[in-house]
Amino acid sequence: MAEARRNWVNNGWGDAADGMALVTSVMRVHQILLARVDEALAPLGLTFARYEVLMLLTFSRVGRLPLGKIGQRLQVHPASVTNVIDRLEADGMVQRRPHPSDMRTTLAAITAKGRRTGLRATDVLNGEVFTQVGLKPSALEDLFDSLADLRHAAGDFEILPPGL
Amino acid sequence: MAEARRNWVNNGWGDAADGMALVTSVMRVHQILLARVDEALAPLGLTFARYEVLMLLTFSRVGRLPLGKIGQRLQVHPASVTNVIDRLEADGMVQRRPHPSDMRTTLAAITAKGRRTGLRATDVLNGEVFTQVGLKPSALEDLFDSLADLRHAAGDFEILPPGL
DNA sequence: CCATAATACTTTGACGCCAAACCAATGGGG
């Protein structure tokens, strides 16, 4: 990593070296954290993608959302949503239901098993990952803020739910 | 994102809220940056994974490395290396060669086309991504340092090449 | 010196992500 940065500078790309190093760094940290999360979730039959959907539904008022809404909130492609919901449904954690008035849209409704599993997954993640990042609380907050700056600079806008 | 953090606090998981927010944030930033990079590289027939291999070979003394070494340096699974090299070889940017003394190992050797494409890709990335992260240089460095701290806390050690 | 362990790569299979093409249903504008 430091070596790559050196190579950049030595080739006259010094103005881009820090950006390159940052991008590489983010890729690596992502890889590390995702591995930690997925390892912690594996015993519950979940992945991070599935877990995110479960929690999104858990925190929704009625425990059900249109697939499209899920994609928007989690910022993933519709095809990915279809895929994840397929698997959650196969595991009985979610159920597809028709939308009462719009026959185009499909609702994903979380089941009792889905809620149970999501709750247990949260306990595991809180204990094994989220509280074990390895940075002092203040450093952790600063890091989050910097990443938020980067997201905003990239045009990543918050999609607030109706009523917030 | 801020909403998810609120949900954590409201459920008595306040001690894990910042860690959760950080993990989510890293996932999102990774998604944003990878999309930027792959979009910039697409016209050249490259992806970030392929680009990394190309640059690793470019900066190696003789332009050739054992596949296993590539996996170690880039921190990816051997199967991923096989996969990426397959594609680079199909595009004529790399060539598999037998190791002179150890018949088990395969060397990946970069071709002239590989070097050309890697160089052009670097120009594009430097101009369109690495210098356009959207943070002040100082903020960018701080962010990199924080991520480095996190990596080190996670036991991510540098694998220096022989002679550094 | 040979049987066994370790190393290097490939294959297969599962998962995630995205783009493009494809249906089904809704909703305007003529």
Next chain:
DNA sequence: CCCCATTGGTTTGGCGTCAAAGTATTATGG
């Protein structure tokens, strides 16, 4: 009122990642 654009999901196909099993080859210990 009907045609057509838009919206919502699914399908297909391509790419990347990893784990586990399989094949070769090298290295080692009895």
